[in-house]
Structure formats: structure tokens, C-alpha cells
Amino acid sequence: xxxxxxxxxxxxxxxxxxxxxxxxxxxxxxxxxxxxxxxxxxxxxxxxxxxxxxxxxxxxxxxxxxxxxxxxxxxxxxxxx
Amino acid sequence: xxxxxxxxxxxxxxxxxxxxxxxxxxxxxxxxxxxxxxxxxxxxxxxxxxxxxxxxxxxxxxxxxxxxxxxxxxxxxxxxxxxxxxxxxxxxxxxxxxxxxxxxxxxxxxxxxxxxxxxxxxxxxxxxxxxxxxxxxxxxxxxxxxxxxxxxxxxxxxxxxxxxxxxxxxxxxxxxxxxxxxxxxxxxxxxxxxxxxxxxxxxxxxxxxxxxxxxxxxxxxxxxxxxxxxxxxxxxxxxxxxxxxxxxxxxxxxxxxxxxxxxxxxxxxxxxxxxxxxxxxxxxxxxxxxxxxxxxxxxxxxxxxxxxxxxxxxxxxxxxxxxxxxxxxxxxxxxxxxxxxxxxxxxxxxxxxxxxxxxxxxxxxxxxxxxxxxxxxxxxxxxxxxxxxxxxxxxxxxxxxxxxxxxxxxxxxxxxxxxxxxxxxxxxxxxxxxxxxxxxxxxxxxxxxxxxxxxxxxxxxxxxxxxxxxxxxxxxxxxxxxxxxxxxxxxxxxxxxxxxxxxxxxxxxxxxxxxxxxxxxxxxxxxxxxxxxxxxxxx
Numbered sequence: 001x002x003x004x005x006x007x008x009x010x011x012x013x014x015x016x017x018x019x020x021x022x023x024x025x026x027x028x029x030x031x032x033x034x035x036x037x038x039x040x041x042x043x044x045x046x047x048x049x050x051x052x053x054x055x056x057x058x059x060x061x062x063x064x065x066x067x068x069x070x071x072x073x074x075x076x077x078x079x080x081x
Numbered sequence: 082x083x084x085x086x087x088x089x090x091x092x093x094x095x096x097x098x099x100x101x102x103x104x105x106x107x108x109x110x111x112x113x114x115x116x117x118x119x120x121x122x123x124x125x126x127x128x129x130x131x132x133x134x135x136x137x138x139x140x141x142x143x144x145x146x147x148x149x150x151x152x153x154x155x156x157x158x159x160x161x162x163x164x165x166x167x168x169x170x171x172x173x174x175x176x177x178x179x180x181x182x183x184x185x186x187x188x189x190x191x192x193x194x195x196x197x198x199x200x201x202x203x204x205x206x207x208x209x210x211x212x213x214x215x216x217x218x219x220x221x222x223x224x225x226x227x228x229x230x231x232x233x234x235x236x237x238x239x240x241x242x243x244x245x246x247x248x249x250x251x252x253x254x255x256x257x258x259x260x261x262x263x264x265x266x267x268x269x270x271x272x273x274x275x276x277x278x279x280x281x282x283x284x285x286x287x288x289x290x291x292x293x294x295x296x297x298x299x300x301x302x303x304x305x306x307x308x309x310x311x312x313x314x315x316x317x318x319x320x321x322x323x324x325x326x327x328x329x330x331x332x333x334x335x336x337x338x339x340x341x342x343x344x345x346x347x348x349x350x351x352x353x354x355x356x357x358x359x360x361x362x363x364x365x366x367x368x369x370x371x372x373x374x375x376x377x378x379x380x381x382x383x384x385x386x387x388x389x390x391x392x393x394x395x396x397x398x399x400x401x402x403x404x405x406x407x408x409x410x411x412x413x414x415x416x417x418x419x420x421x422x423x424x425x426x427x428x429x430x431x432x433x434x435x436x437x438x439x440x441x442x443x444x445x446x447x448x449x450x451x452x453x454x455x456x457x458x459x460x461x462x463x464x465x466x467x468x469x470x471x472x473x474x475x476x477x478x479x480x481x482x483x484x485x486x487x488x489x490x491x492x493x494x495x496x497x498x499x500x501x502x503x504x505x506x507x508x509x510x511x512x513x514x515x516x517x518x519x520x521x522x523x524x525x526x527x528x529x530x531x532x533x534x535x536x537x538x539x540x541x542x543x544x545x546x547x548x549x550x551x552x553x554x555x556x557x558x559x560x561x562x563x564x565x566x567x568x569x570x571x572x573x574x575x576x577x578x579x580x581x582x583x584x585x586x587x588x589x590x591x592x593x594x595x596x597x598x599x600x601x602x603x604x605x606x607x608x609x610x611x612x613x614x615x616x617x618x619x620x
Contacts, residue, residue, distance in 0.1 A: 019174040026167035026338060029331040033160075035324055041300030045325045049166050050379050056170045057372035060177050064365045 011066050018059040018066075025052055085239035086413070092422025093238065093429065100276055100430050104261030104269040134358040135367055138351065145230020145432035146223075147378050148281075150493040153404035155385030159310045159322025161330050162493075163382055167338035169375035172345040175511070177368035179346060181361045182514040182602040188356075189601040194442075195352050196450035199509045203521040204593020206454050211528050212506045213450035216349040217476065219499040220443040223348070224480035226495040227432035227439075228255070229405060232484075234425045236401075237409035255436075259477055262437045263470050270437040277434050280427035282377075288424070289380045292415055296390050306386035309395060332562035333554045337497070340567035344500040347510050349442035350435065361605045384408050391415070436477070444472035497553035501535040501567040508578050514602065521593045523581035531574035538566050 026049070035043040042050075147165075154162030183198065192198045195216060200209030261269045293299050303324060310322040326334045345351060355364050388394045388407040394414050398406050412424045448469040453460045460468070483495060509524045544551035557564040585592075 019177060022171050022174055023339075026171050027335045029326055029335045033325045033327075033331065038300070041298055041303060043303055043324055045160060046163070046303075046379075046383070049163070049170075050376060053166065053170045053372050053375045053379060056173060056375075057369055060173055060372075061369035063177065064369055067365075068362075 015063045015066055018063045021059060022052060022056040086418060086421075088418035089238050089413070089422040089425060090240070092419050093234075093425045096280070096423070096426035097429060100273050100433070101257050101261065103273055103276065104257075105264060106272075134354065134363050135370055138354045138367055138371060144435040145227045145428065146493070146496055147381055148408060148428045148431055149230040149233050149405050150226060150496065151378065151382045152385035152388070152408045154493045155382045156388050156398065156407040157321060157385075157404040159306070160324055160326045161322055161334065162385065163379075164334045164337040165341075165382060166375065166379040167335075168341040168345075169378050170372060171338060172342040173368045173372055173375075175342055176346045176355075176371070177365060179511050179514050180355050180364040180368065183352065183510075184355060184358065184361045184364055185604045186514070186597055186601045188361075189604050190597065193356070194446045194449050195347060195349060195506070195510050196446055199506075199513060200450065200454070201596045202513050202517065203509065203519075203524065204595060205521040205525070208509060208521050208525050208528075209450050209454065211525060212509060213446040215502050215506050215528070215532070216446045217443045219503040220349060220439045220476060221479040221499075222483045222495040223350075223499045224436050224439050224477065225483035226493075227436040228480060228484045229495070230432040231429050233403070233405040234409050234428050236403075237406055237413050238425060255477060255481075258433050258437055259440075259474050262440060262473055270434045270441075273430065273437075274434050277427070277430045280423065281431055284424045284427045285377050285381060287416075287420070288384060288412075292384075292387050292411070295415055296387060302383075302386050302390045305390035309389040329562065332557065332560070332564045336557075336564035336568045337554070340504055340565040340571070341497070341500050343507050343511070343571065344503045344567065347507055348499075348503055349446055350439040353438060353442040353445065381408075384411060387411055436480075440473040440476045440480075441469070443476040444469040447472045494550065494553050497565070497567070498539060498550065500565075501539055501553065501570060502532065504567040504571050505531040505535065505574055507571065508574060517595050518582065519578055520582040520585040520590065522590065523578045523585055526581050527574040527576075527578035530577050531570040534573055535566050535570035538570070 032045055032048045034045065037044055039047040151162065151165045154165070156162070183195075186192065186198060186202075190197075190201055192201065194213065196209040196213035199212045200206055293302060296302050296305075307324045310324070311320045313319060314321040346355075355367075358364055358367075385407055388398060388411045391411065391414060394407070394411050397410050397414075398404060409425065409428070412421045416424060448465050452468050453465060457464070505528050508519065508527060513519070513524075538555050539553060540549050542551045542553070542555060543549060553566055554563040555566050555569070556562070557569050
């Protein structure tokens with residue numbers, strides 16, 4: 001995704017799916033607009049959406065790794081702080 | 082609550098004073114050759130790594146909006162107010178897609194603002210001007226929201242009165258903010274962001290662990306909130322909300338989330354924070370790390386339900402007719418005085434940091450894309466910085482006008498109003514990073530039509546208590562469901578842009594020259610052509 005010159009089509013499709021999935025999940029509002037099943041007192045509406053925040057982060061992290069691995073190796077990033 | 086709470090106010094003032102000193106000292110922190118250069122003052126020298134960028138962007142994104150406006154919306158309308166959570170999640174795939182490309186092209190061409198990029202990409206100063214004006218306009222209600230947040234905290238601490246006495250503490254706080262932004266530029270908020278986030282994390286963790294145990298657990302909080310929301314609202318005679326969205330609010334919920342997500346990363350202040358990072362990868366990594374803040378945002382939103390679950394808090398907030406007071410009043414009633422003071426300091430500092438970044442971003446836009454582009458093409462770097470410093474003051478005054486002129490009962494509408502405007506620059510900016518197919522005049526026409534539609538529609542929204550700008554949703558044409566005006570306007574915008582692009586191309590209307598090349602969008606630091614501080618050399 002980050003560099004079309006060096007990313008294989010298969011990787012690009014996977015990255016696209018990972019990045020689109022959160023939109024599909026969150027915009028299908030009626031699919032999660034219910035109270036049951038509850039989890040630790042939280043109605044489904046709330047724990048489902050909170051859970052997907054974590055999954056969204058994981059998906060983006062995987063997309064980042066995939067798009068990096070597909071690039072030519074470069075020296076490890078130097079952090080300046 | 083009628084008297085000033087001494088303990089709370091003392092703790093609050095100590096933190097505020099400490100932060101102010103830090104703000105002035107920040108000018109010395111990791112300083113480049115000279116602060117009198119727009120890159121130095123306005124982008125902090127463009128040298129921040131993952132860690133600093135995470136704090137800086139977090140400081141941008143999680144503001145008084147998070148602590149005051151979102152819980153207030155949940156307090157007032159239940160599940161409908163929770164749309165901020167999906168917004169804060171789906172914004173990050175968008176950041177991941179457009180952030181790195183914007184970083185690369187900006188660092189190759191020395192763009193400091195979004196409007197710089199649009200001008201260079203589409204070869205049109207006028208389109209750049211449209212983007213700049215929209216950015217400046219959209220920042221003002223967002224800064225105003227921060228002022229409302231500070232005011233809510235001060236009110237609950239008992240600092241209130243009538244006329245000038247009521248507004249005085251607010252004016253002092255913003256005078257301080259203005260002064261240290263003036264002297265330290267972006268370094269001030271970046272440094273203070275560390276303090277702010279530490280305070281905020283502390284307060285949130287204590288709040289979401291301690292308060293539920295005091296209130297009988299999460300299950301009880303949701304149940305009490307539900308019965309409280311189900312009671313008819315005296316003003317409308319209908320229930321004020323429910324625990325889940327209903328048939329008529331699904332569309333509003335989804336469109337508010339999506340529209341705000343499109344807006345998030347094209348706001349001038351988030352772009353400023355992102356461009357200040359040292360490498361392209363820093364932004365990608367942050368797109369995966371920043372949702373940690375979103376999780377907190379979701380838990381903070383639920384403080385609105387905790388306020389509903391405490392009958393005394395709910396009654397006090399309703400008596401004051403100001404849902405913004407929900408979280409401060411909850412803290413005031415539940416926490417010991419000293420910790421309530423810490424929590425209020427977190428909210429206050431949490432409003433100041435983004436307000437500083439926002440006013441810097443808006444003034445960069447003015448200097449680069451209005452002043453230098455149209456009035457003083459030969460302005461020196463020192464002159465640019467000087468103009469930016471003064472404009473950042475003017476922007477804050479503009480924000481004050483929004484505070485005074487707009488209804489504050491649901492301050493989240495201030496942010497949503499800014500969103501209606503800024504989303505209309507997404508075709509030139511967000512899509513422009515991927516395609517050059519659009520014609521420059523088609524983009525300008527689409528922007529103009531959508532700006533007028535969005536502003537007029539928002540203006541027409543009324544409620545029993547307010548004649549104009551009462552809400553940010555309106556019926557979506559041909560659909561019959563209410564939706565976020567920003568997204569409807571965006572669809573109209575895109576239709577105009579696409580139709581006119583086809584017509585202009587067929588008619589051979591001259592298009593501008595694109596000064597960027599495909600490789601510019603993927604360049605990283607340490608590659609040829611990518612410079613850290615392109616203008617310092619000529620200084």
C-alpha cells in the first residue's frame with residue numbers, strides 16, 4: 001500500500017481488507033444496536049464497539065507490518081527521542 | 082456548589098501555573114538555529130519521533146471535546162452521543178492511508194500547510210486559498226469548544242458570577258495561552274502534552290475504576306442510566322434517549338462517525354502535528370498506536386452515564402440546564418477535593434494544548450496561503466513567523482466570538498459545525514493525494530456548492546431553545562432519515578466535482594500544472610530530495 005513499486009498484489013489486497021473492515025463493522029449500525037448479550041455489565045452495543053477499537057488498532061498494525069516487509073530492507077529506524 | 086471550592090481551586094491553579102512556566106520554557110527545548118522561522122515556530126523544526134508525535138497528535142485529538150462535550154452528549158441523549166467512538170476508530174485507517182503520503186510530498190516540496198499541497202498539486206493559488214480559508218474558519222468553533230470546556234470546570238469549582246466577573250478567569254487563561262504560544266510556537270503544546278496526557282490517563286483510570294465501584298458496578302450504571310433516559314424530557318415530552326440507537330437514529334449515528342472521521346486528519350492542527358514528525362513511518366506507526374486514546378474516549382463517554390446514575394449529580398446538572406457540567410459535577414461529588422482539583426486541571430490543560438496547536442495551524446495557513454501567496458510574495462522567513470504569531474492571536478479572538486454568539490447547551494455542535502466545513506476540502510486534499518484526475522475548477526465549484534449547502538442547512542436547524550445551528554444533522558435528501566450535514570454536503574461536493582471534471586476536460590478548459598511526481602508521495606527521510614528544513618538554508 002505504501003509503495004506500489006515493491007508491494008505484491010496479494011499483500012495489497014490483504015492490506016485493503018484490513019483497512020476497510022473497521023468501516024464495514026462500524027457503519028452497519030443496526031447489526032450491533034442491541035443490549036444483549038451483556039459482558040461484565042456492558043450492553044452489547046458498547047462492548048462490541050470498544051472491542052473493535054482494539055481490533056482496528058491490531059488490523060492497522062498488521063497492515064503496517066505487511067506493507068513494510070514488502071519494501072526493500074532499510075536500516076532500523078533511529079528514534080530521536 | 083455555590084461557594085468557591087478552595088481545595089479544588091488551589092490544586093487546579095498550581096497545575097495551571099506549572100504548565101504555564103513550562104510553556105514559556107519550551108522555546109529552549111530541542112531548539113534549532115532560530116525560532117524566527119515558520120518551520121521552527123510552526124512545525125517545531127519538524128523533528129519529532131514516534132513518541133513525541135503520539136503525544137502531540139493525541140493532544141490534538143483528545144481535548145475538552147473528549148472530556149466535556151462527548152460525555153455531555155451521552156448524558157443528554159444516550160446511545161446517540163456514543164458515535165464519537167466509531168469515529169475515533171475509523172479515523173485511523175484514513176490516517177494510515179493519507180498521512181504518510183502527505184508527509185512525503187510535503188517534505189519533498191517544503192509544504193507547511195494543507196493548502197500549500199493543494200496549490201502545488203493542482204497548480205491553483207485560488208484552490209489553495211479556498212482550502213486555507215476553510216481551515217481557518219473550521220478551527221474557530223473547535224477552539225471555542227475548548228473555551229467552553231474550561232468554563233465548565235471553572236463553573237463547577239464555584240468561579241462564577243455575572244457579566245465580566247464570569248468571563249474573567251477564562252480571559253486570563255487564554256491570555257496566558259496566547260502569550261506562550263506566541264513565544265514558543267509548537268514546542269509549547271508538544272512539551273505540555275506530556276503533562277496533560279499523564280494527568281488525563283491518571284484521571285481516566287481512577288475514574289473508570291473508582292467511580293463504578295462507588296456506583297454499584299457497570300451493570301447498575303447502565304440500568305440506572307436507562308431508566309433516567311426513559312423519563313420524558315419536560316421540554317419535549319419525549320424520552321431523552323435510550324441505551325441503543327433506534328430505527329430513526331442509525332443513519333445519524335453512522336454518518337456522524339464517518340463524516341467526522343473524514344474530517345479528522347485534514348484539520349489543519351492534526352496535519353501540523355503529523356508534518357512535525359521526523360519520518361514517514363512515524364505516522365503509520367501512530368495510526369496503529371493512537372486508537373489507545375479512542376478506547377479511553379469510549380470509557381470517558383460513559384462518564385455521562387455515571388452522571389445519570391448518581392441522582393444528585395443528574396439533578397444538579399439538569400437544574401443548571403447545562404449538560405456540559407455532567408463530568409465536572411460528577412468529579413466534584415465523587416472525588417475528594419484534592420483529586421477533583423487534579424481532574425479539573427487535566428481537563429483545563431487538556432483544553433489549552435489543542436487550542437494552542439489549533440491557533441498555530443490556522444495562523445500558518447493564513448501566513449503561507451493568504452498573506453505570502455497574495456500580498457507579500459517576497460516575505461522573509463522572519464516576517465512570516467511574525468505574521469503567524471499575530472494571526473494566532475486573532476484566531477483566538479475569533480474563537481471567543483463563537484463562544485459568545487453560540488448556544489453552549491450542546492457544545493459538541495461547535496465541533497460538528499467545523500466538521501461540516503473542513504470535510505469539503507477532502508476531495509482536493511485526501512483524494513488529491515491519490516489522484517490528479519479532478520479538474521482544479523471542478524474542485525473549486527464542488528467546494529463552493531457544498532460550503533453553501535452545508536452552512537445554510539446547519540443555519541436552518543432549530544430547536545425549542547434555539548433558532549439557528551441547533552444541531553448538525555438534517556434529513557438526507559431522498560432518504561428520509563436524519564444524517565450528518567457534512568456527509569450529505571460531501572456527496573453533493575463529489576457529484577459536482579466529477580460532473581464538472583468530465584465537462585471541463587471535454588471542453589479543454591486549461592488545467593493547472595502538477596508540480597509533484599508520483600515518487601514524491603512515497604519518499605522517506607534520508608532519501609535524496611527529502612529535506613528536514615528546506616528553508617533554513619536560505620535563512
